[in-house]
Amino acid sequence: MYHSKISGLGFYVPSNVVTNDDLSKLIDTNDEWIQERTGIQERRHIIPGEDTTTSMGVKAAKIAIERSGISNGDIDFIVFATLSPDYYFPGPGVLVQRDLGLKTIGALDVRNQCSGFVYALSVADQYIKTGMYKNILVIGSEVQSSGLDMTTRGRGVSVIFGDGAGAAILSREEDLSKGILSTHLHSEGIHAEELVLTAPGMGGRWVNDILADNDPNDESYFPHMNGQFVFKNAVVRFAEVINEGLEANNLKVSDIDMLIPHQANLRISQYIQKKFGLNDDQVYNNVQKYGNTTAASIPIALTEAWELGKIKSGDTVVLAAFGSGFTWASAIIKW
Numbered sequence: 001m002y003h004s005k006i007s008g009l010g011f012y013v014p015s016n017v018v019t020n021d022d023l024s025k026l027i028d029t030n031d032e033w034i035q036e037r038t039g040i041q042e043r044r045h046i047i048p049g050e051d052t053t054t055s056m057g058v059k060a061a062k063i064a065i066e067r068s069g070i071s072n073g074d075i076d077f078i079v080f081a082t083l084s085p086d087y088y089f090p091g092p093g094v095l096v097q098r099d100l101g102l103k104t105i106g107a108l109d110v111r112n113q114c115s116g117f118v119y120a121l122s123v124a125d126q127y128i129k130t131g132m133y134k135n136i137l138v139i140g141s142e143v144q145s146s147g148l149d150m151t152t153r154g155r156g157v158s159v160i161f162g163d164g165a166g167a168a169i170l171s172r173e174e175d176l177s178k179g180i181l182s183t184h185l186h187s188e189g190i191h192a193e194e195l196v197l198t199a200p201g202m203g204g205r206w207v208n209d210i211l212a213d214n215d216p217n218d219e220s221y222f223p224h225m226n227g228q229f230v231f232k233n234a235v236v237r238f239a240e241v242i243n244e245g246l247e248a249n250n251l252k253v254s255d256i257d258m259l260i261p262h263q264a265n266l267r268i269s270q271y272i273q274k275k276f277g278l279n280d281d282q283v284y285n286n287v288q289k290y291g292n293t294t295a296a297s298i299p300i301a302l303t304e305a306w307e308l309g310k311i312k313s314g315d316t317v318v319l320a321a322f323g324s325g326f327t328w329a330s331a332i333i334k335w
Contacts, residue, residue: 003179004128006333007070007135008169009303010063012056013044013162013290018145023159028152034159039266043162043291045145052086054095056165057141060299061096065137068169072100075169076133078107079124081116081140081295083324084147085109088200096139113195114262114323115185116140116295117166118331121319122183124170125331134172140295141165147197149222157223160265162291166299181332182248184241188326191233194226195324231268234322238272241330242320249332255316256282257335258305262321263287263297272320284310294323311335 019042020031034040046052057080065072080093093107112119117140124136142165148158173179199205199220210221238261246252253276261269266287273283284305293300298319305311315335322328 001176002129002131003173003176003181004125004170005173005179006168007171008064008066008068009167009299009306010060010067011164011166011296011300011303012059012063013164013300014046014051014056016045016047017042018045020159026150027155027158029155029159037267038160039288040160040291041288044164046143046163048146051143051163053082053084053141053143053165054086054092054099056143056163057092057096057139057167058099060141060165060167061100061137061139064167064169068135068171070135070169070171072102074135075102075105075137077105077124077127077136078102079110079120079136079138080107081110081112081120081138082142083111083113083116083294084143092141096137112295112327113325114264114292114294114297115321115325115327115329117298118183118319118321118329119185119327121168121170121180121331122185122329125180125183128170128172136170137167138170139165139167140297140299142294142296144294147223149219153219154222156227157225160292162293164290164293164296164300166296166303168299168302178334181334182245183329183331184244184248185329186237186241186327191229191326192324194229194326195224197221197223231265233326234264234268235271235275237322237326237328238268238320239275241328242272242276242318245318245330245332251316251332253277256318257315258311259283259318259320260298260302260305261285262323263290263301264292264323281310
């Protein structure tokens with residue numbers, strides 16, 4: 001039995017910065033309204049034709065691979081988390097294998113939205129623990145800007161989300177006191193429709209139906225979110241899954257050196273920080289400048305915190321996420 005450690009991290013965000021004032025020119029909103037509800041000041045949107053979910057993932061992966069000290073030929077497997085694949089099928093994992101020129105290794109796509117990266121990390125961790133693989137590329141990447149309702153009708157959702165990608169290399173670690181100590185995964189599908197994009201989907205409205213109706217008021221292909229309900233559930237599940245991870249490893253809240261929560265909403269992160277009595281140096285947030293990048297949010301924040309020297313060898317790092325599904329997850333890492 002082995003542990004897996006994060007041996008390399010990287011992230012990429014588009015150069016196109018979209019401020020709250022920029023959005024106010026398209027939507028009946030303003031900077032104060034957005035910041036009061038979400039804490040977000042700006043986000044990144046791709047310039048169409050320049051970036052895709054896959055290309056951003058590849059750019060983040062190249063940085064992570066270089067930092068890990070391995071070569072492309074050392075990568076044994078790919079796990080790619082996203083809700084916004086370039087194509088309905090195939091998924092972006094195989095496109096990364098192609099674009100990086102990797103061997104004909106396996107590529108797995110994870111569709112768990114906001115908790116997707118932690119789920120992907122957990123899957124990769126199991127493969128390494130059993131000895132099946134030695135180095136796995138894990139990516140979270142999202143292009144959401146081109147799928148949002150950029151009108152006043154959609155402002156409750158569209159002001160929140162941004163585009164970007166983060167990547168990690170998981171490598172075999174023989175010292176069982178280091179690396180990923182445990183991961184914890186949950187779901188509650190009874191609330192799936194509270195945060196959902198229903199069309200196109202084989203179970204309801206497929207492309208043929210949308211084209212046939214040609215209804216300008218059809219909102220089924222835009223994201224729907226019951227914001228207050230999601231918030232109320234998020235703060236409960238975040239706390240539960242963090243405590244679950246701590247208890248599984250006989251750790252206390254005071255042992256947390258860095259908490260990286262999914263960057264959904266600054267108000268959720270602040271609530272959790274206050275609930276656990278953590279200081280500002282124990283929690284890292286960057287939703288203010290990137291918005292909610294869904295599966296990319298944790299690897300982007302984790303990479304940025306590491307780059308800033310906020311995560312050091314020997315630190316206990318906690319990752320936690322909650323989102324559509326409802327799914328939630330945590331990972332406890334000894335750096």
